Amino acid sequence: MRILVVGAGYAGTIAANRLAKKVKTAEITVINTHPDFVERVRLHEHIAGTGAAATPLASMLSERVATRVGTVDKIGDGQVTLADGASLDFAYLFLAVGSTAAALPDTIAVGTWDGAQEARARLAGLPGGKTVTVIGGGLTGIETASEIAFGRPDLRVRIVGRTIAASLSAGAQKRVRTGLDRLNVEVVEDSVTQIDPDAGEGGGDMVRLHSRPPVTSDLTLWAVIGSVPDLAARSGLEVDAHGRAVVDEHLRSVTDRRIFVVGDCAAVPGSRAACATAMPQGAHAADTLARMLQGRKPQPYSMGYTGQTLSLGRHDGVLQANRRDDTVRRLYFAGRGAAVAKERICRYARFGARTATYAWLRGPK
Missing domain, CATH: 3.50.50.60 (FAD/NAD(P)-binding domain)
Structure with missing residues (x-):
């Protein structure tokens, strides 16, 4: 049985590594446009030359996971077609192509x-x-x-x-x-x-x-992230007004139940584009497929937010406390301590993607 994971951001990487742990008989292949795992939460450091954002995928993925560098042109009936004309069959597929930017010309x-x-x-x-x-x-x-x-x-x-x-x-x-x-x-x-x-x-x-x-x-x-790749729409999957694939309560495409959609490209009610969203979705979808293959009843996806974090250079930052439904509270923390906390959160996200070990709050009742 072959499982394909399209995209190796936070959602795709944790999904692939979680599947490697829980679905021992599967042949798992990650297809990514680059040979690296990119920490999008560190791209500003990469741009400014104050830090690094890329790690070779080989050091992030389980030895049970194969990697193929390429671009998926279309997802068909149990098959993907790559931009170079090659095709791969799948029993299940995880779509995790994230989000992108529709930049103003000359920026x-x-x-x-x-x-x-x-x-x-x-x-x-x-x-x-x-x-x-x-x-x-x-x-x-x-x-x-x-x-x-x-x-x-x-x-x-x-x-x-x-x-x-x-x-x-x-x-x-x-x-x-x-x-x-x-x-x-x-x-x-x-x-x-x-x-x-x-x-x-x-x-x-x-x-x-x-x-x-x-x-x-x-x-x-x-610096505006406002769109998603059109792979889902181009492949005939049902999408919302923003181009995100519509999913059921188990994060499966409502068009093709063999396809799980996770991260920024998934139309999950109440979610926002963030690694704090992608990680739980990737992990939950992998767990769901493992349960299904074991003949167990899948559990609906549930996730609650805790807040938002941002850095202001290397020695300052802000941590905003949010309710589980992602509405903001008045409480926030700032300063050097907030910058340290933001760094630890970034490291935990990378650790979770690599080890497939990650915990999150359930959503509001």
Whole structure:
């Protein structure tokens, strides 16, 4: 029996390793576009040159799991077709292709590995005094802007977003502003309408804003994660308005029950794109298949949130407490202790993906 796992992010990696432990008779193959496991929660460190985000898949996956580097073009009836024309049959498949970014033209998307690689190279070549503009006021944008400001204090760093840290409580939002100010990050609350390359002062990009005069940027980064790959839709699986595959209470595609969908590309009610979401889903889906193959009744998926974390450079951060249904509480923690806690959370996610050992709260009743 062959089980294919498409995508080797947090959800796909923990699913593959959990299957290796619990389904001993299966031939498990992970198909990934890159030969590395990428910690998306560390891409801002990779871009700024303050840390690393990639680990060879060979060191992350069980020896029982085979790896194939390639891109899946389509999922058919018990078969996947790769971009190079090859095909692989499967008894079960785990779709874990994550999310991506639909970047504005003439910007670099920092939420993807390829984009982070390009941004890192471009940033390294920028001389002091130049301006970096990060578009996106969410946690990805905040971490990217603050990490660059921390790692390259010789640059002028700007973050542009309609609202900065909108997912946090009012108090935590204020603290994020304080952290950005300490790093000399300029905050512009507005939306970007257009980028005119090489039209700004000194040959930089002209960044046009909705309600303010345009600004000049020597490197413009897109930090909005707002879409998912179209593999599910292209393969005929039922998807929601955002392109995420619709799943049942056991995380199986409602179109093809042989296909489990986990992580950012799964339309799970109440979920948000995060490794805190991907890890439980990947683990639960693997456990569900193991139970089914043993003739046991599968359990419905349930997961509750605890909060949100973000770093503001290497020595500052914010931990926002959330209720299990992911609504924010007034409580938050900030400072060096929060930065240390964020680092430990990132390490635990990587440990869980590699060892298939991970615990989470059940969802609200």
